[in-house]
Amino acid sequence: MTEHEPAPGVAKVDPILVADDVVRRFGGLTAVDVDHLEIPRGAITALIGPNGAGKTTLFNILCGFDKANAGTWSYDGKNLSGVPSFKVARMGQVRTFQLTKALSLLTVLENMKLGAPNQRGERFWPSLLRPLWRTQESEIDVRARELLARFKLADKAGDYAASLSGGQRKLLEMARALMNLPSLVLLDEPMAGVNPALTQSLLDHIVSLREDGVTVLFVEHDMHMVRHIADWVVVMAEGRVVAEGPPDTVMADQAVIDAYLGAHQEVDLGVVTGRVAAPTDPETARHEQELIEEIERERTEAGDE
Numbered sequence: 001m002t003e004h005e006p007a008p009g010v011a012k013v014d015p016i017l018v019a020d021d022v023v024r025r026f027g028g029l030t031a032v033d034v035d036h037l038e039i040p041r042g043a044i045t046a047l048i049g050p051n052g053a054g055k056t057t058l059f060n061i062l063c064g065f066d067k068a069n070a071g072t073w074s075y076d077g078k079n080l081s082g083v084p085s086f087k088v089a090r091m092g093q094v095r096t097f098q099l100t101k102a103l104s105l106l107t108v109l110e111n112m113k114l115g116a117p118n119q120r121g122e123r124f125w126p127s128l129l130r131p132l133w134r135t136q137e138s139e140i141d142v143r144a145r146e147l148l149a150r151f152k153l154a155d156k157a158g159d160y161a162a163s164l165s166g167g168q169r170k171l172l173e174m175a176r177a178l179m180n181l182p183s184l185v186l187l188d189e190p191m192a193g194v195n196p197a198l199t200q201s202l203l204d205h206i207v208s209l210r211e212d213g214v215t216v217l218f219v220e221h222d223m224h225m226v227r228h229i230a231d232w233v234v235v236m237a238e239g240r241v242v243a244e245g246p247p248d249t250v251m252a253d254q255a256v257i258d259a260y261l262g263a264h265q266e267v268d269l270g271v272v273t274g275r276v277a278a279p280t281d282p283e284t285a286r287h288e289q290e291l292i293e294e295i296e297r298e299r300t301e302a303g304d305e
């Protein structure tokens with residue numbers, strides 16, 4: 001990946017995501033203070049670090065779910081600073097987001113359709129061009145069902161998402177992100193709250209994304225979880241990137257061990273923790289609500305026909 005020893009901020013041959021001088025403060029607390037970070041294209045990168053290291057905050061900034069106080073970041077050479085998350089998604093960089101209460105009241109198939117790009121959000125034109133809209137609808141339906149089959153959720157298509165187990169929800173979140181044909185997928189603790197049997201299946205799906213040419217960046221609290229699948233590991237502590245490199249090199253790095261042990265995480269290391277729902281920026285929440293209302297209208301129309 002590089003001719004030099006891996007060090008925080010190391011340059012990559014072909015980065016897909018580049019961040020510079022990104023700072024996020026909450027009152028007097030500096031949650032993120034990253035000088036320079038490059039995410040390699042076509043690889044699986046894990047963002048790890050102890051509790052409170054700033055991983056989630058940085059992740060949310062990179063995909064437009066939170067705003068930084070300072071800094072710039074770009075995806076595929078396009079500046080993303082200040083771009084809201086649903087526009088970031090249309091550019092091909094998609095994050096998974098946890099099933100909110102509203103989304104769990106939709107069926108599994110409807111959840112999948114919500115992940116499709118450039119359709120309902122721009123609905124004036126499609127409604128004027130109804131036949132075209134219908135073609136797009138059936139293409140979306142086919143893609144959704146193919147992905148559900150791949151993620152072994154085909155027989156759940158008509159079930160409410162609320163009825164899925166924790167692990168199945170994680171599979172649905174990942175499958176839904178793929179509706180957007182992304183080139184970069186950001187996964188927020190994909191293994192959190194998942195039983196060991198499904199963890200292996202989730203890990204396999206992450207590896208299969210890379211095989212499809214998709215770049216993956218995922219946040220993980222448990223550093224042992226990443227050893228098997230990450231090509232590259234970025235370690236954060238106290239808002240900063242303290243180390244990066246291949247998993248085995250990083251796990252043996254004294255700065256990394258100190259960061260974890262210094263934060264008194266030794267008891268927590270093997271634990272897969274449940275996470276709170278990711279925050280939603282107001283614009284994305286409004287967009288999501290509009291989509292839900294439209295699905296509900298379509299359900300009513302279908303019932304009337």
Ligand SMILES: Nc1ncnc2c1ncn2[C@@H]1O[C@H](COP(=O)(O)OP(=O)(O)OP(=O)(O)O)[C@@H](O)[C@H]1O
Pocket residue numbers: 026029030031049050051052053054055056057058221
């Ligand atoms: N909305 C917020 N308001 C105030 N402080 C916040 C907010 N979000 C995060 N923080 C603080 O910023 C710091 C970084 O938090 P962040 O959630 O990014 O860490 P993390 O590395 O993802 O930790 P974890 O593994 O526990 O999820 C913490 O001290 C946290 O308390």
